[in-house]
Amino acid sequence: MRVGVVGAGAIAVPHVRAWQELGADVLVHSRRPPTEFAERHGTAVAADLDALLATSDLVDVCSPTDTHEEVVLAAVAARLPVICEKPLARTAHGAQALVDAARQAGVPLLPAHVVRWFPAYEALWARVSTGVLGIVEHARFTRQVQAPPDDTWFHDGARSGGVVLDLMLHDLDQALWLFGPVRAVTAQALDPRQRSVRAVLAHESGVTTTVEATWGPLGTPFATAYAVTGSRGSTAHDTSADGASSDEPVEGEDPYLRQARELRDAALTGAAARVTADDGVAAVALAERVLERLPS
Known part of the structure; x- marks a missing residue:
């Protein structure tokens, strides 16, 4: 091939x-x-x-x-x-x-949407979809990385959508995958240049999800975290050096390899994949709703 x-x-x-x-x-x-x-x-x-x-x-x-x-x-x-x-x-x-x-x-x-193949997020999906956590009430996702260089296309919002479409989109997709359609969105910029953004999503299922994404200064380490609370328990994951908890391992086969294998099979043989074209549209649509609620 x-x-x-x-x-x-x-x-x-x-x-x-x-x-x-x-x-x-x-x-x-x-x-x-x-x-x-x-x-x-x-x-x-x-x-x-x-x-x-x-x-x-x-x-x-x-x-x-x-x-x-x-x-x-x-x-x-x-x-x-x-x-x-x-x-x-x-x-x-x-x-x-x-x-x-x-x-x-x-x-x-x-x-x-490669995060769907990361072990910690697969484990979260399993716990939510099988009811291990009971009825989920609250979820929080955070994601940070060093900002792209200032002279790159990423900082042209008309081209890239900024931190929301570049970075937050991963966790917006997670929120949709886990908890379904979103009824209402609020959002705020946490810095004047909108390189750090927080959104609160009210899902039709009754779950409230907070999603935060940050393009940090030079030297900011890549880190992701989640904390999900349900009626029967909670689960958390944090990749930062001093994370409070890490319920799931991050070792294993490269998620990009696993993504490529599954999407290749879906594309060439019609096998089912965990992400669809409609999922891609839904994630962008939700990101647009977040952007619309930020100061212009």
């Missing part, structure tokens, strides 16, 4: 490694010639997007958010199955247009 990866930024690295571990040949294209990236990671280089589409069996979109629509539509027109890094598109309208185009063409389209 040959996988065409579009984009040669940081997120492309774990995707490429996963495909290579699964035995695929990898071809890379980006707007800037990815020569150095290809040499470092042992991939071939496509001269342009058309060349990539002409010689790939599956397309993996890892390019900047505002390019997703163009690339996915081109792959769909070429009748190629598509895996697209989150967010599926910059807007919910755009994401839905991609889903509609893929369905009309009969082409699989799957969003890469």
Whole structure:
């Protein structure tokens, strides 16, 4: 199998490694010639997007958010199955247009929401879905990472959606996966540049979820945490160095590898996957609701 990866930024690295571990040949294209990236990671280089589409069996979109629509539509027109890094598109309208185009063409389209494959979050899903925690009342998710460099596209909100679409989206997806549709949203920026945002979600199921995402200053370690309380018990997980608790291990097979394997099988054989195109649209739509409640 040959996988065409579009984009040669940081997120492309774990995707490429996963495909290579699964035995695929990898071809890379980006707007800037990815020569150095290809040499470092042992991939071939496509001269342009058309060349990539002409010689790939599956397309993996890892390019900047505002390019997703163009690339996915081109792959769909070429009748190629598509895996697209989150967010599926910059807007919910755009994401839905991609889903509609893929369905009309009969082409699989799957969003890469990799947190669903992290062991601690799989364990949380199992505890919630099997009723071990009873009726869940409250949930809290936090996520932080060092902010992208100031001169990158991430800080152009029109292109990226900022910290909400880039980072918070992971936990917004978790909230939807675990607790279902959201009835009401409140949100606040925790700093003037909106690099740290907190949202409170009132789910139709009765659960209240607080989600917080932060692009921190230079040296901020990547860390995620959750705490979920139900009528029969609670569970927590924290990857920070001095986390109060960590109920679940983080060891095991690379989540990006597990994601690639499951999404590949879903794309090529029609096997069920734990994430769907509709999930990708729902996550973007919820992120938009958060953004709408922040100061303009």
